[in-house]
Amino acid sequence: MTMIKIENLVKTYRDVKALDGLNLEVKKGQIYGFLGPNGAGKSTTILSVLGLIYPQKGKIELFGQEIFRDGKYNEKRLVEAKKKIGYMPEHATLWEFLTPMQTLDIIGESFGMSKEERAKRSRELLELLNLWEVRNKKVGKFSKGMKQRLLLAQALINDPELLILDEPMTGLDPKGIAEFKDIIRRQKKEGKTVFFSSHILAHVEEVCDTVGVIVRGKLRVEDSIDNIKMSFLRKGGYLILLETDRPVEFKDVDWEIERVSPTKYKIKAPEDVRAQINEIVWSQGAKILQLMVRVPSLEEIFLKMMEEEG
Amino acid sequence: MMWGLKLEIKKSIRTKKFWAILIIMLLLYIPILYAIKTVQPYGREFTASEVIAALISITLSLAKFFITILAIVLGATAVNTEITEGTLRVAISKPISRLGYIVGKFLGHIVVLFIAILLAVVVTLVGIAMMGIDITSGLIWDVLLLNLSILLAMMEFLALGYIVSLFVKSTSTAIGIAIVLLFLMSLMSPILVEYFAHSKAEELTREKFGPNWEREGFLYRNESVKSPYEYMNIQYNRLVKEYKRKYLFFDPITQLNFLLGNLTKKIHVTITNETYYPMKKEGLTIVTDYEHPIKSNVTNTTGEGPCQGADVEGGSRTENINGTYVEVRYEKRCYTLETYQGVGYSIKKNLDRLGVMIAMLILYLGVGFYRFLRMDLR
Numbered sequence: 086m087t088m089i090k091i092e093n094l095v096k097t098y099r100d101v102k103a104l105d106g107l108n109l110e111v112k113k114g115q116i117y118g119f120l121g122p123n124g125a126g127k128s129t130t131i132l133s134v135l136g137l138i139y140p141q142k143g144k145i146e147l148f149g150q151e152i153f154r155d156g157k158y159n160e161k162r163l164v165e166a167k168k169k170i171g172y173m174p175e176h177a178t179l180w181e182f183l184t185p186m187q188t189l190d191i192i193g194e195s196f197g198m199s200k201e202e203r204a205k206r207s208r209e210l211l212e213l214l215n216l217w218e219v220r221n222k223k224v225g226k227f228s229k230g231m232k233q234r235l236l237l238a239q240a241l242i243n244d245p246e247l248l249i250l251d252e253p254m255t256g257l258d259p260k261g262i263a264e265f266k267d268i269i270r271r272q273k274k275e276g277k278t279v280f281f282s283s284h285i286l287a288h289v290e291e292v293c294d295t296v297g298v299i300v301r302g303k304l305r306v307e308d309s310i311d312n313i314k315m316s317f318l319r320k321g322g323y324l325i326l327l328e329t330d331r332p333v334e335f336k337d338v339d340w341e342i343e344r345v346s347p348t349k350y351k352i353k354a355p356e357d358v359r360a361q362i363n364e365i366v367w368s369q370g371a372k373i374l375q376l377m378v379r380v381p382s383l384e385e386i387f388l389k390m391m392e393e394e395g
Numbered sequence: 396m397m398w399g400l401k402l403e404i405k406k407s408i409r410t411k412k413f414w415a416i417l418i419i420m421l422l423l424y425i426p427i428l429y430a431i432k433t434v435q436p437y438g439r440e441f442t443a444s445e446v447i448a449a450l451i452s453i454t455l456s457l458a459k460f461f462i463t464i465l466a467i468v469l470g471a472t473a474v475n476t477e478i479t480e481g482t483l484r485v486a487i488s489k490p491i492s493r494l495g496y497i498v499g500k501f502l503g504h505i506v507v508l509f510i511a512i513l514l515a516v517v518v519t520l521v522g523i524a525m526m527g528i529d530i531t532s533g534l535i536w537d538v539l540l541l542n543l544s545i546l547l548a549m550m551e552f553l554a555l556g557y558i559v560s561l562f563v564k565s566t567s568t569a570i571g572i573a574i575v576l577l578f579l580m581s582l583m584s585p586i587l588v589e590y591f592a593h594s595k596a597e598e599l600t601r602e603k604f605g606p607n608w609e610r611e612g613f614l615y616r617n618e619s620v621k622s623p624y625e626y627m628n629i630q631y632n633r634l635v636k637e638y639k640r641k642y643l644f645f646d647p648i649t650q651l652n653f654l655l656g657n658l659t660k661k662i663h664v665t666i667t668n669e670t671y672y673p674m675k676k677e678g679l680t681i682v683t684d685y686e687h688p689i690k691s692n693v694t695n696t697t698g699e700g701p702c703q704g705a706d707v708e709g710g711s712r713t714e715n716i717n718g719t720y721v722e723v724r725y726e727k728r729c730y731t732l733e734t735y736q737g738v739g740y741s742i743k744k745n746l747d748r749l750g751v752m753i754a755m756l757i758l759y760l761g762v763g764f765y766r767f768l769r770m771d772l773r
Contacts, residue, residue, distance in 0.1 A: 132484070132773055136493075137772045138771035138773055139769065160492055164490045164492055167489060167490040168490040172485070172488040174488070175481075176481055177480065178482065179485065180406050182409040183405070187405065191398075192485075194401070195398050195486075196489065
């Protein structure tokens, strides 16, 4: 069963094209990482799925039901679909004058949960996310990490079939990121679907089974995380930093070589060429003092992809 | 809808802003009550109706300057704050419709304002009771009706504020625009209308009295005909009223003034005292014999509205009665009597204004809600 199906979605803000005919499909039970540089259209995609913005063209289906077509939402189906969705927005806070208990209570109410249900579920979630101690403190006084955890708690209150997270791990410390990943894995174990966006590769590693990359409002790649990583490496190329005890000459190679100092080189190659470098250095009687391989960052790869696009 | 309402109320009553507003509102009443209690006209106590009339006029002027700003600013920050903070995205991602949410939110705001107003009513009544005036059910009803009329005007301002907040994303800019809007609507446009009424009244006076009416005006001083100044004044007052009714339908304050413009009913009583004196010939001159008045007449007439013209008028005329001449000395005194009729009376007399206010409220809300349904919430 497809949880989210987006066909040819177009959204323009004034003169900026945020989505340029996006196609996307998320299947039941998938943990889908939605990667892309800042401003690529990740948030716009998520906001469209939730009926928060009006794209100009295209089609959106949720749980097999068409909720949007060519500028119009089917309000009734959208409301029905939202009952099974949990959403954690980016750059958001919750109502500052309410406590976590009050927040989860009022949000649970929107799903028509009974008072007992709400109390039970709130307790579960606050304990799970280490917020039980501060359940009666006002949210306005919370730290960034606590606010993020409460935002996740409110997204989980209805035990959603589909969890949509917009940049959930931005600004969190490594411990916080690990906690978030644990929760995503828990959802997977329960057979739930998670769709989450990020602009940092490390955030989607280890948890996602499928990754989609969006650049300039279009889905460029969709594959498993390992394949994507490999293709990124291939695209970005290897960057090798070499330091030798005496100058070396590179002949008959088509790598990009930059001589930083007489004995220091920056080598850019399309593949792993460490063995060849070793050979060349030894054949000229020099010794390698240091050899470092730098994997290109996601940003660099995105830039490269955008350059390729023109 | 109910969810949005509940959320708004829960949120509002927990903010410090709400309680600050409430306390300021209540504090404003204390000096009023104190002033009424200490200032006594001619050493006597105020009558109940005088106290109520004073309270109402003070409450109204307060409403104009304080509560309207409050309502429009409350509205102007209602939605954009939620967009920038991201709470709106959380709320709308829940299984509720956009329309239900915004209607609920507006109702929530009204409930909050109503709580503030109810408290104000209670304080007013307690204040009146402390002055030793009996609290009758009629009085409670009056104060409540007064505050409900103010609430209606506030709802209009709140709706206008919503429109601003739905078009202007930055909160501080929105507050600025809302205050400018209030200034233009409720301060500038009445002045403009008064200016036009004045020019028109001048034109009418010129038509009637000629182009030199200003120079010749003094000629009319002792005539029974109305002087040009007086004529112009009457025309001006009539035109201001007419123009304000016609062109300022969009301004809640003007309409509220009309709605509550007939709290008191004015009638005038004219007492005319005429004394007839005989005239006789003494040599070549004719003299009046003031020693032996023939008769004296006192007539009373009452009419609607305040006195027209001078309050005291006197003089004499000569009349021919059955062939003999008599001098009639007369003195006319006019008294304007004002009786308090109540808020209900005034509203009943101005039902059309109530209709205008409700229609404008629906229009403002329509614009705001339509925008909310169609906009990108990001």
